[in-house]
Amino acid sequence: MSRSINLAVIPGDGIGQEVVAQGLKVLNAVLPQDVKLETKEYDFGARRYHATGETLTDADLADLKKHDAILLGAIGDPSVPSGVLERGFLLKLRFAFDHHVNLRPSKLLPGVATPLAGQPEIDFVVVREGTEGPYTGNGGTIRQGTEHEVATEVSVNTAFGVERVVRDAFARAQARPRKKLALIHKNNVLAFAGHLWTNVFNKVAAEFPDVTTEYMHVDAATIYLVTQPERFDVIVTDNLFGDIITDLAAAVSGGIGVAASGNINPARAFPSMFEPVHGSAPDIAGQGKADPTATVLSVALLLRHLGYDAEAARVEEAVSTDLGARGTTVRSTDEIGDALAVRVAG
Ligand SMILES: NC(=O)C1=CN([C@@H]2O[C@H](COP(=O)(O)OP(=O)(O)OC[C@H]3O[C@@H](n4cnc5c(N)ncnc54)[C@H](O)[C@@H]3O)[C@@H](O)[C@H]2O)C=CC1
């Protein structure tokens, strides 16, 4: 029986262009011959914005929806005012496709450098809520540009939205050997949102008696992510805290160049989107310096989401071997992509 993957490809801005090319290289190399990979590339990001003034239209969303999954590089460019593409494209797409589970695994692989002392056993996954919190665009300003300006950015937390992501995190924790789940928030200060999260978390916990739970404030969590990262198994948190702690998690477990993510719609009503945790890195764009590993690992998440478990494992194994062998050798974006493609094919 022949199988097919209909993939939307959005290289985006800056290093997004460079790393997505490597992700596709590896995807093509790992797929069995009977799987037909069809890709459609989209020019979203700064190019589209400068040419048309558009970020993401309803027609674009309808077109993207026809795919099995989306592979994204990164969006955001210094030539476009900050927030226009991030809000107008990236968050709009995550919200429109109800990507409420933003999955961000962190694993320190053997032989990979970490700024932490020794080689701690880091292997946890952050389940970041992806459609609510302070990222909903529910803010405003008055007296803009004056010395009396007042700006707000309201964090939206619904019982429905919190419960579904908390349930997802409990289920993930239950399926892992250590069965531990930490809720990270700031309920000592953010009394309303924090208490909603805590109450829902405690309510759902009663249904998962075999999962060990803990709560920690986000500021303390940043300490433990550095001093005791091995303590974490699964973390659930809101959109903003999850954004921040996953950059930190990346930094301690091999660097931002190896941190993968999936924006998942668990009900599969919309295509899920896979992308590196990092952004468009304008400081190194066009220089062949970007590490494509995060994108390649995001391809592994994509494969697993589509049911290609063996192929996903091959990609992860290739990355693990390659990272272990890298040492201090500096290779270009292309060279890393080529090496990974050879490893998954062989
Ligand atoms: N999902 C997305 O599309 C995201 C987009 N952004 C956007 O990207 C732009 C740049 O944002 P920044 O805050 O600078 O974050 P960034 O993640 O692009 O870069 C932060 C630092 O990490 C380095 N870095 C990032 N990816 C790397 C890779 N693959 N290999 C080696 N080094 C890498 C960069 O050189 C830079 O020093 C902004 O417009 C921002 O809004 C930021 C984060 C996520």
Ligand SMILES: CC(C)CC(=O)C(=O)O
């Ligand atoms: C640019 C933001 C909207 C996205 C981001 O930083 C992230 O999802 O990690």
Ligand SMILES: [Mg+2]
């Ligand atoms: Mg981020």
